[in-house]
Amino acid sequence: MKLKAEKICKKFNRKTSGASYFYAVNETDFELAESSLTAVYGRSGGGKTTFLNMLGGLLEPSGGRLIIDGKDIYSMPDRELSEFRNKNIGIIPQGSTALPTLTVLENVLLPRLMYGKSDESARKYAMELLEKVGIAGLSQAMPNELSGGELRRMAIARALMNKPSVLLADEPTGDLDDENTALVLSLLRDTAKEGTSVLIVTHEGEAENYADIVLKMDSGILKNKE
Secondary structure (H helix, E strand, C coil): CCEEEEEEEEEEECCCCCCCEEEEEEEEEEEECCCCEEEEECCCCCCHHHHHHHHCCCCCCCEEEEEECCEEHHHCCHHHHHHHHHHHEEEECCCCCCCCCCCHHHHHHHHHHHCCCCCHHHHHHHHHHHHHCCCHHHCCCCHHHCCHHHHHHHHHHHHCCCCCCEEEEECCCCCCCHHHHHHHHHHHHHHHHCCCEEEEEECCHHHHHCCCEEEEEECCEEEECC
8 A cells, every 4th residue: 555745844823922833844845665674763853753743634724635545535535544443554552542441452452343343353363463463362451451552552552453555653662672662663663564554654764774764754844874
């Protein structure tokens, strides 16, 4: 599945004096390489998260188009876009977004439950994903029992639950120690090798060792990393 951004940008209004608006992401063309891992580096506040959220169907651009599988996704009605995103795009947001009242297994099953049902085959696949990320033994644990690295691995499993063609990860190694950073980046690299198009936005340099393509975003401008 091809993801292509055509001259997308994001403008926000200012409430302070001076210019009445600013661009978090300047006009950008971008195509996510299929079956590869792309890393976008940049300092905090440089526009990386805004860029990822636009690519993920979470934040409508101020201009331009986002074409996925030949469809301009922001021309879709809200419900159609939500279903399309849930089926085709896996998103690993910053921090923990686990629902605290659900077990690890139930959290992983959540994307399937939103627009379908949790049958035995779904539960079996969820357990396979938990095995893949190394926390199958914690399937019945509650999120507050997990370490930061374990929560991040659960988030990866949940993002893969609907077998998405595109996986977008926002600072996936933030606040992790070296061991868990290597583990998470290896999981994302393996996911790309298996056919998913993976994008990481990060301010940490370690991801470069795992990426096929390395880009930089600075002050809302996307360019090749020097």
